Amino acid sequence: MSLVNRNYFVLAIVLCLLVLQEAMTKAISTDDTTEAILSEVNVDIANKLPNGATFTIHCKSGNDDLGTHVIGAGKSYGFSFKINVTGSTLFFCGVSWQGGQVEFDIYNTSRDDGKRCSDECKWLAKEDAVVGFNFIGTGPNPDIVIPWQK
Structure with a gap:
């Protein structure tokens, strides 16, 4: 895997984690299932x-x-x-x-x-x-x- 592809892969993972964190934060106030988990x-x-x-x-x-x-x-x-x-x-x-x-x-x-x-x-x-x-x-x-x- 080239260095450029590896950097894009790492960036994609980081972005996915940020989106997931934001979704979980918003879900805490609106979704009872997620609220129970967190x-x-x-x-x-x-x-x-x-x-x-x-x-x-x-x-x-x-x-x-x-x-x-x-x-x-x-x-x-x-x-x-x-x-x-x-x-x-x-x-x-x-x-x-x-x-x-x-x-x-x-x-x-x-x-x-x-x-x-x-x-x-x-x-x-x-x-x-x-x-x-x-x-x-x-x-x-x-x-x-x-x-x-x-």
């Missing part, structure tokens, strides 16, 4: 730590830094997003309090979408661990336990 995901982590303790959380994705937040006793922190077209959305967080710290994937499309928590992902910061819940069957059921690192 529905909004809500992630929430609640503070259930003992003795009125607070925790600090800092979450990021490859594209977004959600900043650092201090979560008071009995409060929660949450955010929402849409899964990217390639299905590779990943948000990870660092959480710390006086009893330890952890880093973990709070949302990973390959683990969560359609398997654990398609549109609502719930987590608890407890005295012994950060706990994630699935909503399959009779959910919510604790299915991920990440002990604090001292």
Whole structure:
């Protein structure tokens, strides 16, 4: 294949991807089927730590830094997003309090979408661990336990 033909081929692929992205963006507001595929995901982590303790959380994705937040006793922190077209959305967080710290994937499309928590992902910061819940069957059921690192 000549260099000119290869360049036209690459250009055609890029243009097709751009048209597809634009079509998907427009479809989100007009087509219920596509909206279900690209529905909004809500992630929430609640503070259930003992003795009125607070925790600090800092979450990021490859594209977004959600900043650092201090979560008071009995409060929660949450955010929402849409899964990217390639299905590779990943948000990870660092959480710390006086009893330890952890880093973990709070949302990973390959683990969560359609398997654990398609549109609502719930987590608890407890005295012994950060706990994630699935909503399959009779959910919510604790299915991920990440002990604090001292």
